[in-house]
Amino acid sequence: MHNVWLIAKREYTERIKTKGFLIATILIPLLMGGGLFGVATLAAKSKTTSHIAVLTSQLQLADDLKQELQNGKDSQMTVDILPARTSHAVLDQEMANKELDGYLVIVPATDAGRRPTFDFTPRSTADIATSSAIEEALHHVLTKEYLAQKGVSDSETAALMAPVTLNVLGKNGVHGNSKSSFLVAYVLFFLMYMVVLLYGMNVARSIIEEKTSRVFEVLLATIKPDELLAGKILGVGAVGLTQVAIWMGAAGLIAARLGATSGVQISTPQVVYFIVYFALGYALYSAVAAALGAMTNSEQELQQLNMFLMMPLFFSMLMLMPIVTNPNSLMSRIVSQIPFCAPLLMDLRISISMPQPWEIALSIGLILITIYAVLWVSSRIYRVGILMYGKKPNLPEILRWLKYS
Amino acid sequence: MPIVELEKIRKVYDTKVAVEGLSLTIEPGTMFGLLGPNGSGKTSTIRMMIGMTVPDSGSVSLFGKPFDRKALHRVGYLPEERGLYKKMKVIDQLVFLGQLHGLSEATARSRSLAWCERVQITEAIEKKTEELSKGMQQKIQFIAALLHEPELIIMDEPFSGLDPVNAELLQDTLIDLRKEGKAVLFSTHRMDQVEKMCDAIALISRGKLVLSGSMREVKSSYPRNRVHVVFSGDETFLQNAEVEEAKNYAGVAELKLHSEAGAQKVLAEAMARGTVIHRFDVKEPTLEEIFIERVRASFGDEEARGIVDA
Structure with missing residues (x-):
């Protein structure tokens, strides 16, 4: 155990000291916050300003x-309101000139008593915003007209x-804000992703580094x-937890400063579950990454095997909308019970709508x-792989490694 | 009680036999040379000695007991492929490696500082490893293997890549350690070093032991049939029937004779022909000659030319 602790301690202190850690700690929330803010601003400003006739x-x-x-x-x-008999050719020409x-x-x-027919010819059929705005406006106008006729x-x-x-x-009956709780769920999801x-890959990289510098032999x-x-998995994971803790702490401070105005609330169970699922998810992915690192000799070779890590994460991303x-x-x-997706998806479900306790217990068990x-x-794989240099092993070789004790 | 005892160990990697039925014993207080051409199984043997790989058959004993990982705290190992954390400060690195060998942080630190002074790299202590020259890195690795005062020191090619001054510094350090009663095993291609330093040797070729024993035993088992001649004048005496092989470098010749007694006959012929002899030195073969001969014998002559690089 003492050795595990020494390895973990070295891994942790050397990583915390790097500039990369500092940069990631500051940049990731900035980029993420910037992205969310940008999307929100765009959404608010996306009123259609089309010119139609x-x-x-x-x-x-x-x-x-x-x-x-x-x-x-x-x-x-x-x-523009034009007489019904205006030539369509003229209008088509105006559209081609991008005036309309x-x-x-x-x-x-x-x-x-029947409704008129409405035929809309857009310049681009992909302009859904304009056609849906017209649709809504027509509905409004027709209802108003009808009500006016009835003497309202x-x-x-x-x-x-x-x-x-x-x-x-x-x-608890408190006035909640469903938009901000979705926001929190999204942020937590992408943070964990x-x-x-990042830290799964760090484990693989650190193995490759020790392999190329031949520190392993010593x-x-x-x-x-x-x-x-x-020691490696614990040390690198502790760095990840530290980073998350810094972010959570900073977010907590900001939320406390802004108080009720932000309307964003993260509940204690949300934080606890996030940390539990993060720890589990990280342990699972870093174990896979360790095997990948031991099998490869360079960063480039690792990139080729990356997909084994990415695929389940990507699948979880696809499942995001249906679950939300x-x-x-x-x-x-x-899908939230699949072990490779559960850390992300079960945690997402917890943020949105608390699942049954047995579901949470089952997913953690799995x-x-x-x-x-x-x-x-x-x-x-690690035991054998780290002493193998040169040639990249093929599948039968890797299977044979499993038999060595 | 022997420090290391290998009993008929064998290791096969897929189809290649790395080590085949190798047995050897290292006594305390000896400087032991492990020799062999490239790819002969030296590193594989060392790896099995310290439990990095497990032999397919045969047994390994350290300090008189069957191999146990606890014994590794009494072993210092310098691998052939040097490896240090590039971004770590030298002192942190040494303390970390010392702690892995069971030292407390304070002891590891004070011993590291003392060793750095001993091998003259005090100025490197606060630097990052990647900023150092290759020779300096090698000295740091050398220290790392010795911090925990091991009773058995295993060094794979310890002097390769060092300049003569530093190589001698490390050689002297090893000799001092041997005087303190520690067993030192090192592998090398440099026969002159082995001849100067080692008490006992083992020669491995193609995974098999071809020669082993104390230096004196090995040498005395070969006849004194080598002659080093410095001469001027007629050189026909080199064709004497007693001469098995002669290398003539214009006035300096290395002769190999069929028997020890032949030397006198060769000298007599030279005198008779009026050759001026400046020096006539009858010797036992050098370790290098023994090495080449034995390795060639294990491979077959032609094949060996490409393999022996000693």
């Missing part, structure tokens, strides 16, 4: 639509059409490969079993 003979309808589109909730468009983003043709219904007063109509506010309450990958003359591997929209569906429950199995294989 409306071809109609129904001037009242056209005028209401123009009002709605020019000063609507999500749109600040420019609308589309034109809407309103054909009055033949029967009374303007103020009553406005009251009726006002958007509904849905208060989302937490379990990055840190697990170390193995006194200590066992298993002790070396354990429906955290308790059968699929969400199944991860622990997998860690044990992966470590068993990795330590064997």
Whole structure:
């Protein structure tokens, strides 16, 4: 145990001292915060400002639509009202010159009481924002018109059409903010994704470094490969935990300063589960990385095997949206039990909507079993691999290594 | 009680036999030379000696007991491939390696400083390893192997890459350690070093032991049939029937004779032909000659030319 501690201590102190650690500690939250802020700002400013033409003979309808589109909730468009018989060729030409983003043709219904037909020709069919803004505006205008016909007063109509506010309450009945709790879930998810990958790769790199500098020969003359591997995983993992702790601490301080204004809350169970799942996820991925490091001789060779680490993480990323929209569906429950995805996905589910206690217990149990199995294989590959230089081993060779004790 | 006892050890890597039925014994207080051409199994043998790899068959005993990892605290090892953490400060590195060998931090630190002074690299203590010259790094590794005052010191090619001044400094250090009663095993290609320093040797070729014993035994088992002649004038005496092989470097000749008695006949013929003899030195073969001869015998003559680089 003493040797494991010495190796871990060296790994930890040497890494904490590097500039890379300092840079990562500062840059990762900056980039992440910057990214989130950027997306939020863009989303807020994404009102459509398209320039469209409306071809109609129904001037009242056209005028209401123009009002709605020019000063609507999500749109600040420019609308020209043109007579119904305007030549489409002229408009197509204007679109080709990029003076116009589309034109809407309103054909009055033949029967009374039926809706008119609306044909919209956009410059780009991918411009979903404009067409959905028109759709919404038309719906609004038609409803208003109908209500006006039925003799409902303007103020009553406005009251009726006002958007509904849905208060989302937490379990304790406190007014929660569902947007910010999603934000927290996302941030925690990507934080774990990055840190697990970063520090998993660090374990592999550190093995390759010792291999290329041949430090192994000296170390193995006194200590066992298993002790070396354990010390390395613990030491590098402790650096990762330190980094996460610094981020969490800083986030806590900032949140305390900003107080209620930020509206972002991280609960204690969220933090505890995050640390538990981070530790498990890191242990699992670094055990795999250790095997990859022992099998390869250089950083380049490692890059080729990288996908073994990336694939489950990437799969978890794909599962992010389905789980966010429906955290308790059968699929969400199944994929969040897969040991390689569980650290990310089960933690995500915990952030969004607390799963059953047995689900959490099962996922932790499964991860622990997998860690044990992966470590068993990795330590064997490691034991043989670290003394092999030169040629990259092929699969049958690696399988043979597993048989050496 | 022998310090190291290898009993018929054998190691096979996939299809290549690295070591085959090798037995050897190292007594306390000896300087032991492990010799052999490249790829002959020296490093494999050393690795099995310190439990880095396990022999497929045969047994390894250290300090009179079957191999046990606890005994490794009494062994100092300098590997052939030098390895140090490049980014670590020299003193931190030495303390770390000392601690791995079971020293306390304070002891490791004070001994490191003392050793750095002894091998004259005090100015390197606070530097990072990557800033040092290769020779300095080698000295640091040398210290790392000795910090815990091991009773058995194993050094794989300890002097390769050192300038003569530093090589001598380390040689003298090893000789001092031997005087203190420690057993030193080193492998090398430099036969002159072995001849000067070693009490006992083992010669390995193709994974097999071809020769071993104390230096005196090995030497005396060969006849004194070598002659070093410095002469001027007629050189036909070199074709004498007693001469098995002659290398003539214009006035200086190295002769190998069929028998010890032949020397007198060769000298008599030279005198008779009026050759002026400045020096006529009858010797036993050098270790280098023995080495080449034995390795060639193990390979077959032609093949050996490319393999022997001693």
